[in-house]
Amino acid sequence: MxxxxxxxxxxxxxxxxxxxxxxxxxxxxxxxxxxxxxxxxxxxxxxxxxxxxxxxxxxxxxxxxxxxxxxxxxxxxxxxxxxxxxxxxxxxxxxxxxxxxxxxxxxxxxxxxxxxxxxxxxxxxxxxxxxxxxxxxxxxxxxxxxxxxxxxxxxxxxxxxxxxxxxxxxxxxxxxxxxxxxxxxxxxxxxxxxxxxxxxxxxxxGQIVLNTNMDDMGERFVELMTSAEHADAARALGPLDERHVFGKCVFLFDGVSREQLEPLGELRRPSVSDLFVATMKGTYE
Amino acid sequence: MKTFSWLIKREFWEHRGSFFWAPVITACVMLALNLMGIITGEVFLRGHPSVMVDGTHLDMIGHYLTAEQLRQVGAGLDMSMLSVTGVLSTIMAIVVFFYCLGALYDDRRDRSILFWKSLPISDRDTVLSKVISATVLVPVITIVVGILAGLSMLVMVAITATFHGANLWTMLWTAPHPFQMIAHLLAMIPLIFLWALPTIGWLLLCSAAARSKPFLWALAVPVGAGIIVSWFSLMGVFNLSSTWFWQHIVARMLLSVFPGGWMAYDPSIFQHTESPMALYDSLSLGHMYASLVQPEFWVGAIAGIAMITLAIFMRGHRDDS
Missing domain, CATH: 3.40.50.300 (P-loop containing nucleotide triphosphate hydrolases)
Structure with missing residues (x-):
C-alpha cells in the first residue's frame, strides 16, 4: 500500500x-x-x-x-x-x-x-x-x-x-x-x-480532529444504552456525549474498555452521524 | 498539439452562433439586399441608358472598354468584394470583443471551470486556445465567408451585366482581380492578429481577473485613465497631447479588434484620397504591410503578449470557484 x-x-x-x-x-x-x-x-x-x-x-x-x-x-x-x-x-x-x-x-x-x-x-x-x-x-x-x-x-x-x-x-x-x-x-x-x-x-x-479506519472506530468508540439507575456510574467513566431516548440514557464512550461498560447495559457500535454530532458539539456556539 | 486543436474546437462548439452563424447570416442578408437592389434597379431604370452597379456603368462596359476603364471596372468589382468583408469584419470585431470578455469569466461564474480544471490541460493552453480562437479562427471564418459572399455578389453583377450585353465573365475568371482579392484578404490575417493583440490581451486580462462585471472593468480603467490624463493634461510632461493618450493607449486597448484599424494610425495611407482610384490603390497589400514599420504595431503586440501572460497567471491563481 x-x-x-x-x-x-x-x-x-x-x-x-x-x-x-x-x-x-x-x-x-x-x-x-x-x-x-x-x-x-x-x-x-x-x-x-x-x-x-x-x-x-x-x-x-x-x-x-x-x-x-x-x-x-x-x-x-x-x-x-x-x-x-x-x-x-x-x-x-x-x-x-x-x-x-x-x-x-x-x-x-x-x-x-x-x-x-x-x-x-x-x-x-x-x-x-x-x-x-x-x-x-x-x-x-x-x-x-x-x-x-x-x-x-x-x-x-x-x-x-x-x-x-x-x-x-x-x-x-x-x-x-x-x-x-x-x-x-x-x-x-x-x-x-x-x-x-x-x-x-x-x-x-481547519484541523483534522479524528482520523481512523472504520474497524478501529468500532473498537475505539462504544455506545452504551442503559437505564437511569446506572447513569451515574456511566457518567463517572467520562462519556463524550449523553442523550436520552425513550427514558433510556445513551452514552458515547471514547476508548473505554468493553469490560468496564458491559455490566452497565447494552453496548452498540455508534453510527457515524452520532459520533459526528458528539465530536462537533459546540461548533456553532 | 492534439489537445490544443481540441481546445480550439471546444471554443467553436461553445460559440458556434457568434463565430459561424453571425457572419453567415450577415452575408446572406447582404446578398439578399444586393439582389433586391439589382431587381429594383432593373425594374425602375428599364430603358435608362446607364445602370450603375457598384459604381460601374454597366452599359458602358459593353461598348467601349479602354484599358483605364477596364481597370476601373476591376477596381469597382474588387471594392464590392471588399465591402462585404468590411461589413463582416465589423460584426467580427464586436463578436471578438465580447467573446474575449467572457472567455475566462463565464466559466468561473457558472462554475464549469471546475470541470475544465479537472482535465489534464494547463492554464497556458486554455488561455492560448482562446487567444488563437479570437485572433485566427474568427478572422479566418469571417474572411472565408466574406470571400464566398463577395464572389456570389460578383456572379450576381456579372449575370446582370449579361442582360445588358456586357460580358464580365471573362473578366471575372481571367483577370487577376477576384483571386488577387482572395489572396489579399487571406494575407491580412497576420496583420489582424498582430494588431488585435493589445485589445485581446486587455480584455482577457479583465476576463481572468474580474470578480464580477468584466465589461465594466475593461471599459472603466482605460476610459477613466484617459479622462484623468485629459483633465490634468498629464501628457504635457512628455510633450504629448492628451489626444495621444486616447489614440495610442485607450483606443488600442479597446478598439484594436477592428481589422484595418492600423490605417487610421498611418497617415501615408490616406495621403491620396482625392479620387476613389487613389483610395483603392492605398488599400493594396503592399501599403498594408508597409504599416508594419510603425512602432505602434510592435509595441502594442508586446503589450498584448504581456497582458496575455498575466491572464494565464491569473487563470491559475484566481481562487474563487
Whole structure:
C-alpha cells in the first residue's frame, strides 16, 4: 500500500479566517475516505488544495506531486466531481465524450458508452436540457471511464433525489472502486455513505480532529444504552456525549474498555452521524 | 498539439452562433439586399441608358472598354468584394470583443471551470486556445465567408451585366482581380492578429481577473485613465497631447479588434484620397504591410503578449470557484 496524499501543516488563510489550520493527514491507496465536517470547517478548501485549485502553506504531496505546480500533470491521475451543476451548459453528451477522449490519455470511450447506455441520456442532448440527476449521471460516466488513481467527490449528490443518490454510490462501488484506486468524499448525508467508507476523517475549524479506519472506530468508540439507575456510574467513566431516548440514557464512550461498560447495559457500535454530532458539539456556539 | 486543436474546437462548439452563424447570416442578408437592389434597379431604370452597379456603368462596359476603364471596372468589382468583408469584419470585431470578455469569466461564474480544471490541460493552453480562437479562427471564418459572399455578389453583377450585353465573365475568371482579392484578404490575417493583440490581451486580462462585471472593468480603467490624463493634461510632461493618450493607449486597448484599424494610425495611407482610384490603390497589400514599420504595431503586440501572460497567471491563481 502506498501513500496517495501526504499533508503536513497544511494551512490556508482567507482574508480574515483560517480555513485550514496546520492540518496533518495521510491517505493510503485503496481506501474510501469520508471527509466529514460542519459547514465552514475547511473540507472544500482541503479538497481544493489537493486538486491544485488553491494556494496554501505547508507541505502537500498528491501522488508524489505538488498540486500547486503540476496541476495539469496531476489531473491525468486524479478525477473530481465537485458539485452537481458544473458541466458546461452548452455541451452535448457527444461533445463531452469526444472532448474528454481527446484530451485525457486514460479515458476509455467504450466504458463511458457502456455506462451511458444504462441511462436515458442521448448523444445529442445538451447539458442545459438535463435534470440535475442526469447531469451527475453524465459526469459520473465520464469520470468512471477514466482510469484514475484518485477520485475526489465534493458533495457529489447534493440536490439529488434518493434514487439517484443510491444509484450513484452503488455504481461507484460496484463498477469503479478497486484496490488501486482511492476515493475521497465529502457529504452532509453521512448515513448514506457510512457503509461504503473504509476510513473516516473529521475536520473541524481547519484541523483534522479524528482520523481512523472504520474497524478501529468500532473498537475505539462504544455506545452504551442503559437505564437511569446506572447513569451515574456511566457518567463517572467520562462519556463524550449523553442523550436520552425513550427514558433510556445513551452514552458515547471514547476508548473505554468493553469490560468496564458491559455490566452497565447494552453496548452498540455508534453510527457515524452520532459520533459526528458528539465530536462537533459546540461548533456553532 | 492534439489537445490544443481540441481546445480550439471546444471554443467553436461553445460559440458556434457568434463565430459561424453571425457572419453567415450577415452575408446572406447582404446578398439578399444586393439582389433586391439589382431587381429594383432593373425594374425602375428599364430603358435608362446607364445602370450603375457598384459604381460601374454597366452599359458602358459593353461598348467601349479602354484599358483605364477596364481597370476601373476591376477596381469597382474588387471594392464590392471588399465591402462585404468590411461589413463582416465589423460584426467580427464586436463578436471578438465580447467573446474575449467572457472567455475566462463565464466559466468561473457558472462554475464549469471546475470541470475544465479537472482535465489534464494547463492554464497556458486554455488561455492560448482562446487567444488563437479570437485572433485566427474568427478572422479566418469571417474572411472565408466574406470571400464566398463577395464572389456570389460578383456572379450576381456579372449575370446582370449579361442582360445588358456586357460580358464580365471573362473578366471575372481571367483577370487577376477576384483571386488577387482572395489572396489579399487571406494575407491580412497576420496583420489582424498582430494588431488585435493589445485589445485581446486587455480584455482577457479583465476576463481572468474580474470578480464580477468584466465589461465594466475593461471599459472603466482605460476610459477613466484617459479622462484623468485629459483633465490634468498629464501628457504635457512628455510633450504629448492628451489626444495621444486616447489614440495610442485607450483606443488600442479597446478598439484594436477592428481589422484595418492600423490605417487610421498611418497617415501615408490616406495621403491620396482625392479620387476613389487613389483610395483603392492605398488599400493594396503592399501599403498594408508597409504599416508594419510603425512602432505602434510592435509595441502594442508586446503589450498584448504581456497582458496575455498575466491572464494565464491569473487563470491559475484566481481562487474563487
Amino acid at each position: 502506498s501513500t496517495v496524499i501526504d499533508a503536513r501543516d497544511l494551512t490556508k488563510e482567507y482574508k480574515s479566517t483560517l480555513a485550514l489550520d496546520a492540518a496533518n493527514f495521510q491517505i493510503e491507496s485503496g481506501r474510501i475516505v469520508g471527509l466529514i465536517g460542519p459547514n465552514g470547517a475547511g473540507k472544500t478548501t482541503a479538497l481544493k488544495a489537493i486538486l491544485g485549485l488553491t494556494d496554501f502553506e505547508g507541505e502537500l504531496s498528491v501522488l508524489g506531486m505538488d498540486p500547486r505546480h503540476h496541476r495539469d500533470r496531476l489531473m491525468r491521475e486524479v478525477c473530481f466531481i465537485a458539485d452537481v451543476a458544473v458541466l458546461p451548459r452548452w455541451m452535448r453528451v457527444s461533445e463531452a465524450i469526444d472532448f474528454v477522449e481527446a484530451v485525457h490519455p486514460r479515458f476509455n470511450r467504450a466504458r463511458c458508452e457502456h455506462f451511458l447506455a444504462r441511462t436515458k441520456l442521448t448523444p445529442s442532448q445538451k447539458v442545459k436540457q438535463m435534470s440535475k440527476g442526469m447531469i451527475v449521471q453524465l459526469h459520473l460516466a465520464l469520470v468512471m471511464a477514466i482510469d484514475a488513481r484518485l477520485l475526489v467527490l465534493d458533495e457529489p449528490t447534493l440536490g439529488l433525489d434518493i434514487l439517484y443518490r443510491k444509484q450513484f454510490y452503488q455504481t461507484l462501488l460496484e463498477d469503479y472502486f478497486d484496490e488501486n484506486k482511492t476515493i475521497i468524499v465529502t457529504t452532509h448525508q453521512v448515513e448514506e455513505i457510512e457503509h461504503i467508507l473504509t476510513d473516516l476523517m473529521f475536520i473541524r475549524d
